[in-house]
Amino acid sequence: MRSLTYYVAVTLDGFIAAPDGGFGFFPIEPDVTEALLPEYPEAVPVQGRKALGLEDVPNRRFDTVLMGWGTYVPALGEGITSPYPHLEQYVFSRTRTGTDPSVRVTAEDPVTVVRELKRRESDLGIWLCGGGKLAAALRPEIDELVIKRNPIVLGSGIPLFDGPFEPFRFTPVATRAFDSGVSVTRYTRAGADG
Secondary structure, eight states, X not given: OOOXXXXXXXXXXXXXXXXXXXXXXXXXXXXXXXXXXXXXXXXXXXXXXXXXXXXXXXXXXXXXXXXXXXXXXXXHHTTOSOSOTXXXXXXXXXXXXXXXXXXXXXXXXXXXXXXXXXXXXXXXXXXXXXXXXXXXXXXXXXXEEEEEEESOOOSSSEESSOSOOOOOOEEEEEEEEOTTSOEEEEEEETTSOO
């Protein structure tokens, strides 16, 4: 069965975005980029792929991306309706609709959608790109966390998981620390195969 990975940048105090949804405060650190691009080339949106020489690089980890509406909005603000055309794209919203046929905007229950996606035959997994409310809704389905912890404190913003109190245990598998101060830790759901 395919796995769901929440691969995301976070601050020291646990936020993935500012209160307004912005994330421009996260630095692009060359040491982190150099290490992670070969492993996660599909996590680069369309506007950065050409500049980084990734236009023809095949997906290595994921063939599907999931986003909440707030995660999708920054691309729309730049006139980009399909931020990850190299992936199957799902955007979850109860009130919005999409205009790009390559992006499925849906009001369906995210857990139901993910369970269906997990049953599909594929050698590649599913990437949960954000946001916090979608992550909280999908918490029982997340098989792996890959957390890029940045040495920044916001004080408030959109949390990594924005939902009700409901503890789930994850087991740390590996951590890489970078000279820039960023650390990347991979966790698997407790009891799941790592």
